[in-house]
Amino acid sequence: MGNIIYHYCNVESFKAIIEDKILWLSSVYNLNDYKEIHWIKDKLAKKLQNSITKNNFSIYKAFEELYFKQLPNVYIGSFSKGSDLLSQWRAYANDGFGVAIGFNEDYFKNNKLIHPSEVLYDEIEQEKTIDLILQPLDDLDAKVDINSQHFKETCSNIIIEINNLSARSKNELFKEEQEVRLIHNPIIIDDKENEKYIFKDNISDMKFRSVCGNLIPYFELDINENTKNMNSIVEIIKGPKNKFIDEEVKIFLSQNGFYNVDIKNSKSSYR
Template sequence: MGNIIYHYCNVESFKAIIENKTLWLSSVYNLNDYKEIHWIKDKIFKKIKTSSTKDNFLKYKCFEELYSKQLPNVYIASFSEGSDLLSQWRAYANDGYGVAIGFNSDYFKENNMVQTSSVLYDEESQEKQIDLILKPLEQLDNEIDTQSIQFNEICKAIITDINNLSAKSKNELFKEEQEVRLIHNPKITDDKKNKRFIFEDNLSQMMFRSVCGNLIPYFELKFDEEKQTPAILEIIKGPKNKFIEEEVKIFLSNNGFYCVDIKSSKSSYR
């Protein structure tokens, strides 16, 4: 992964991101392609089916039930390693009228509540990761008490690892996107006794926005230029973008981003 990762967006989003110095990390359940979250899930169920025997059936069955019930507490923001990809201009930057914001990937490494990960497209690598994640379950005694705290804690840890793998895995048909994701795993506990939800290790309060009749949860990741490591390194103007370079530089400078390079797409797309 290079030092710069690109967030493709329309002009309105670009303006809001720069002025508010904020990125939104949304639930994996609200990705553009809903099938993404089932890509690894389907592989997990297939692996469990092939691993189950009459001796370990109960162990795997109980794990499967826990896995099916637990929604993944995984929130992501999407980027690309590609600075000038036609597919990204079309899909995420208002058909080329928008921009690609070049973020410094090293900046995010300073925040221990997010991890930066290149999306894994290779199915063989995904299968190997699944085998490693499920190994603790495989090694558990088949006679273990599936109602015990030990069993539940081990399963929770495995499910967390599965959800993180799901958040960074896609079908290899999407490989051209060269996607990189910021991943956030807040701890959300349903405190039934006090009738509330408890949040730990979260970037912000859980926020909500309404989109097409649905409520979309997200967390805010604040960034600034006060740190030694700059957050934004360059802006790539889309192939149809109408920005006047000097005006964009002033806009960025007014919001604390003076030393940012402005470049233009080399695409002839019109």
């Protein structure tokens, strides 16, 4: 079995995940902290501005125009490597009344449309990664045709990598969360001729939910054990205020196809 990653949630969400056998991967534009989506974007903008010269001006400006007008098609699910973190109980598990669902990380690696990735908190490493991602842009001939297919494909590949870096990068002040994210990159094409959107490499139809006056898009990730060769859920950690009776939880899990799941208690004395 691979590493265990934990999804902290309240009891209502836990019940829905187990009964529906589905996780929601939501747009990066609907994260709890809206500043997250600008963390790498701001670093990239600064790096581009500092790197522009007479020779690469047209290349960088053309890339900037493509990058900043495109919304990233990145959808994520959030987990933690920590099984018993007080900050997570408080923020995501109803102040400790909820649970942390322990998933086998290898289970997700079987799905080629999903990419488990540890969140990168080190700013130096983030800067180095941006440099590596931008290298193909620097390697282009100064006289390259910015309207050519080659240039547009190069920029498209760079934008995908930058968007993925944005989805897995945070301020180091959040390092205690030990976050791991499932990243999904569907291709969404605006087919103006037929007046519809075309989806490719998507794990489900795009769904929408309304939250606090906002409309949030998401995709559904199937975690049904009956369709896989390994267990998706391996353990449940009860929050420090959780009221579950172990035997009853085991029956609930088994009735929904999750039989071999360990039930554990939080070691926190938080009340």
